[in-house]
Amino acid sequence: MGKAQLSIQNLQVEYHTDEEVIHAVNGISLDLEEGESLGLVGETGAGKTTLALSILGLLPKPNGRIVDGSIFFEGKELSKTSEEEMRQIRGNRISMIFQDPMTSLNPIFPVGEQIAEALEVHFSLTKEQAEKKTAELLELVGIPRNRMGEYPHQFSGGMKQRVVIAMALACNPKLLLADEPTTALDVTIQAQVLRMIRDLKRRMRTTLILISHDLGVVAQICNTVAIMYAGKIMEYGKIEDVFRNPLHPYTEGLFASIPRLDRTQRRLSSIPGLIPDPSNLPTGCVFHPRCPYRMGVCEKTVPPLVEWEGRKVHCLKYREG
Amino acid sequence: MLRYLFHRILQLIPVILGVTLIVFTLTYIAPGDPARLLLPQDASDEDVAQLKHAMGLDRSFFVQYYHFLFGYDGPGDSFDYKGLFALDLGRSYVSNRPVFGTILERFPNTVLLSTVALCLSILVSIPFGIISATRQYSKIDMVVTVLALVGISMPAFWLGMLLIWIFSVQLKLFPSLAVPSNPLSIVLPALTLAAMSTAVQTRMTRSSMLEVLRQDYIRTARAKGLDERVVIRKHALRNALIPVVTVVGIQVGQLLVGAVLTETVFSYPGIGTIMVDAINRKDTPQILASVVFMALIFALVNLIVDILYAFIDPRIKAQYVQAGIRKKRGLFHAISRKTTP
Ligand SMILES: Nc1ncnc2c1ncn2[C@@H]1O[C@H](COP(=O)(O)OP(=O)(O)O)[C@@H](O)[C@H]1O
Numbered sequence: 001m002g003k004a005q006l007s008i009q010n011l012q013v014e015y016h017t018d019e020e021v022i023h024a025v026n027g028i029s030l031d032l033e034e035g036e037s038l039g040l041v042g043e044t045g046a047g048k049t050t051l052a053l054s055i056l057g058l059l060p061k062p063n064g065r066i067v068d069g070s071i072f073f074e075g076k077e078l079s080k081t082s083e084e085e086m087r088q089i090r091g092n093r094i095s096m097i098f099q100d101p102m103t104s105l106n107p108i109f110p111v112g113e114q115i116a117e118a119l120e121v122h123f124s125l126t127k128e129q130a131e132k133k134t135a136e137l138l139e140l141v142g143i144p145r146n147r148m149g150e151y152p153h154q155f156s157g158g159m160k161q162r163v164v165i166a167m168a169l170a171c172n173p174k175l176l177l178a179d180e181p182t183t184a185l186d187v188t189i190q191a192q193v194l195r196m197i198r199d200l201k202r203r204m205r206t207t208l209i210l211i212s213h214d215l216g217v218v219a220q221i222c223n224t225v226a227i228m229y230a231g232k233i234m235e236y237g238k239i240e241d242v243f244r245n246p247l248h249p250y251t252e253g254l255f256a257s258i259p260r261l262d263r264t265q266r267r268l269s270s271i272p273g274l275i276p277d278p279s280n281l282p283t284g285c286v287f288h289p290r291c292p293y294r295m296g297v298c299e300k301t302v303p304p305l306v307e308w309e310g311r312k313v314h315c316l317k318y319r320e321g
Numbered sequence: 322m323l324r325y326l327f328h329r330i331l332q333l334i335p336v337i338l339g340v341t342l343i344v345f346t347l348t349y350i351a352p353g354d355p356a357r358l359l360l361p362q363d364a365s366d367e368d369v370a371q372l373k374h375a376m377g378l379d380r381s382f383f384v385q386y387y388h389f390l391f392g393y394d395g396p397g398d399s400f401d402y403k404g405l406f407a408l409d410l411g412r413s414y415v416s417n418r419p420v421f422g423t424i425l426e427r428f429p430n431t432v433l434l435s436t437v438a439l440c441l442s443i444l445v446s447i448p449f450g451i452i453s454a455t456r457q458y459s460k461i462d463m464v465v466t467v468l469a470l471v472g473i474s475m476p477a478f479w480l481g482m483l484l485i486w487i488f489s490v491q492l493k494l495f496p497s498l499a500v501p502s503n504p505l506s507i508v509l510p511a512l513t514l515a516a517m518s519t520a521v522q523t524r525m526t527r528s529s530m531l532e533v534l535r536q537d538y539i540r541t542a543r544a545k546g547l548d549e550r551v552v553i554r555k556h557a558l559r560n561a562l563i564p565v566v567t568v569v570g571i572q573v574g575q576l577l578v579g580a581v582l583t584e585t586v587f588s589y590p591g592i593g594t595i596m597v598d599a600i601n602r603k604d605t606p607q608i609l610a611s612v613v614f615m616a617l618i619f620a621l622v623n624l625i626v627d628i629l630y631a632f633i634d635p636r637i638k639a640q641y642v643q644a645g646i647r648k649k650r651g652l653f654h655a656i657s658r659k660t661t662p
């Protein structure tokens with residue numbers, strides 16, 4: 001694992017329901033240096049949230065489970081860490097911003113109390129200290145401190161997301177997982193919130209995994225990008241490289257689907273076909289049914305990881321040697 | 322909030338009036354003639370007619386309903402009353418005592434029985450509902466679910482008789498006749514009365530808790546690194562209890578209804594036995610007074626539940642609390658104190 005702060009190796013996560021087994025994450029490997037910011041891009045259902053929840057050890061019980069692979073954080077293997085120790089890590093060393101700010105806050109507690117709570121679990125603070133820190137955090141995300149006694153229903157969506165961000169940053173986490181932090185927001189608010197995340201990330205030097213289905217969002221913040229498809233990483237490399245010259249046919253498709261004039265609305269939609277059913281994945285390369293460069297071997301052979309032009313790519317088009 | 326209260330109390334008036342009209346109509350069309358029942362078996366038709374006239378029962382339906390509301394002043398004095406608006410519906414045909422007097426005398430007994438049953442049902446249902454939800458599909462959950470189903474499907478009079486047979490007749494642990502002065506004798510009727518509510522509330526707590534545990538904000542709470550017990554007690558429980566409070570409120574009404582049956586089974590001197598006796602003897606003033614009284618209590622309980630609701634759920638409170646009384650918000654949450662810069 002070397003010096004990597006976060007190292008994920010061959011992670012496989014399944015959801016077991018009454019009828020079927022859903023293969024949400026299928027062998028993902030990632031290494032993150034401290035301070036790096038990685039964009040995780042993929043369509044809905046690609047397994048992005050599942051990956052983030054696995055890192056935090058918060059997969060929905062009892063049907064979500066890690067079936068193989070390992071996650072190391074600061075040298076410690078998280079899947080072998082006790083629940084008690086995981087609790088010390090959550091919200092403190094690793095924290096997460098969830099997708100939907102509308103539902104991420106508890107409706108019956110004032111927002112200030114919800115932020116203070118995150119502080120109080122991990123630091124021994126007096127009521128006054130916690131209050132003071134909460135006020136500072138709120139101001140950090142641009143909310144006047146006198147609103148800390150108000151309830152979530154008194155805030156707009158963008159404001160709620162700021163509260164959620166303040167909560168996630170409360171304990172100066174080493175790793176921040178931001179799961180589509182702007183998807184649920186209006187376009188104008190999206191830009192504000194994104195800028196805020198970028199600035200806070202720089203100021204606090206946290207490592208960031210920014211999950212998005214929007215390449216444009218990722219491009220604004222991240223150094224590296226991993227393109228996810230059906231629980232696998234298709235291509236992984238420096239963001240400039242991937243943008244300049246996408247190697248994987250899926251990435252290529254993603255860029256082709258970006259309307260050139262509109263720089264904020266980069267949705268991934270115009271690749272023909274649908275993402276595969278995660279309970280019944282295609283054999284060989286998971287992307288082959290939609291791939292314009294499909295070859296006979298693609299149906300049978302799982303593409304290995306290939307280092308290509310300083311990038312990692314899973315595609316049979318690229319063969320070493 | 323005060324305006325809201327006032328509004329709600331005003332709304333009660335048509336409801337109560339509606340209830341009286343329905344009950345009045347039912348007693349009016351019910352077979353049996355109170356005048357004949359009051360007189361000896363061999364009384365002549367003439368005597369009956371005369372008594373009916375004295376009681377005002379020979380008048381038309383609408384006149385009688387008018388009397389019921391605004392009072393009746395008959396040829397004699399013994400059947401006079403000042404009407405519902407003066408809270409006087411006259412005297413019982415049977416005991417000749419003021420009907421509301423009897424009700425007020427016995428009502429505390431019903432309150433006692435219902436309160437014991439309510440406390441019992443809350444104390445049992447909420448913990449079991451939570452355990453059941455947090456260990457969904459475990460053995461405990463199965464047992465609780467089956468017991469709740471049994472509790473819901475068992476009629477009160479049947480359960481009452483079953484309990485009497487087991488605990489009074491066979492084991493001789495508790496008396497089968499219940500009186501308020503003997504706490505031991507209240508055990509069986511309270512259990513009988515509590516069974517249904519306990520079952521309903523347990524199921525409600527369980528499903529509400531399961532629903533809340535699926536919410537995103539529970540995941541957020543866990544992501545903060547909170548202890549699972551704190552997540553359950555602080556974040557989940559209070560949200561889960563919001564619908565449970567409504568159900569408990571409805572159960573209070575159900576308890577009053579159940580009390581009628583339970584009191585009869587255990588011959589307990591509450592408002593239920595008054596009502597059943599009055600119906601059996603066609604004691605019209607007593608029937609009307611009991612039903613109106615119950616309707617009033619029922620409506621008041623619902624009002625109280627609605628207000629409690631507002632205290633638990635800030636979103637609802639926000640609708641009541643006018644902008645002018647904003648400062649009260651700090652009352653419930655100390656964290657918002659002294660934080661204005
Ligand atoms: N609790 C769950 N139970 C069963 N299947 C789930 C659950 N959560 C997610 N899934 C499935 O796992 C797959 C990946 O989901 P997710 O990680 O949420 O994707 P993304 O965040 O990329 O949209 C999807 O097919 C989704 O339907």
Ligand SMILES: [Mg+2]
Nearest residue numbers: 048049050099
């Ligand atoms: Mg997601």
